[in-house]
Amino acid sequence: MMNTILTEEFISFKELKQKIFRYVCELGREITAQILERYDKELAESRDKKLYRCKGKRKTSIKTVYGEVEYYRNVYRTETEDGQTAHMFLLDQAMQMDKIWLISTNLAEKIAITVTESPYRVTEDIISSTCGQSISAGGVWNMMQRLGEKIDEEEQYAVNQMNTDQTVGEKIIPVLFEEMDGVWLNI
Secondary structure, X not given: OHHHHHHOOOOOHHHHHHHHHHHHHHHHHHHHHHHHHXXXXXXXXXXXXXXXXXXXXXXXXXXXXXXXEEEEEEEEEEEOOOOOEEEEOHHHHHHOOOEEOOEEHXXXXXXXXXXXXXXXXXXXXXXXXXXXXXXXXXXXXXXXHHHHHHHHHHHHHHHHHHHOOOOOOOOOOOOOEEEEOOEEEEO
16 A cells, blocks of 8 residues: 555645555554454463363454454353353453454444534544544444443442442541532532
8 A cells, every 4th residue: 555655646745644544543553453363362271171162263353443344253151150151252352352242442432422512413524534444423423322331330330239238349438528519508
């Protein structure tokens, strides 16, 4: 690609930046896929073969700030503590790949920050033009709904822990103040 950019007729600086951006995003996707597949291979070789039975490779993808990365990873069959059969991906677990659907947390954060300041259609344009990823306004809305559900689950878990006196923490605050309309209230 770099050679084709250099052998072309003169183009505007804007077009040059766009072509270089696309090229760098493509290179980033290829490197990420290679690294993920290599990590997965190392995990497959070093796993406890009695505990995790390999069931083959599955193709997947994750949407990142530089585009959609497609790669293959092994799926393993194991047993849970209660004796149930479960399938899992050691790569996802080892890499702590938190994602919302198939969207990386980094891209989800960028979308969430953008949507707080702009409508969904503007967010669609901003993300599609500044990241190597295209997303529709409906996709932005769906991702925000899923993010809200995930936050709600975490908050419900914290509330349940609080209600059953299972909260984690050691700091005791004797006096707590809350600010309301510029006035500090003693709670």
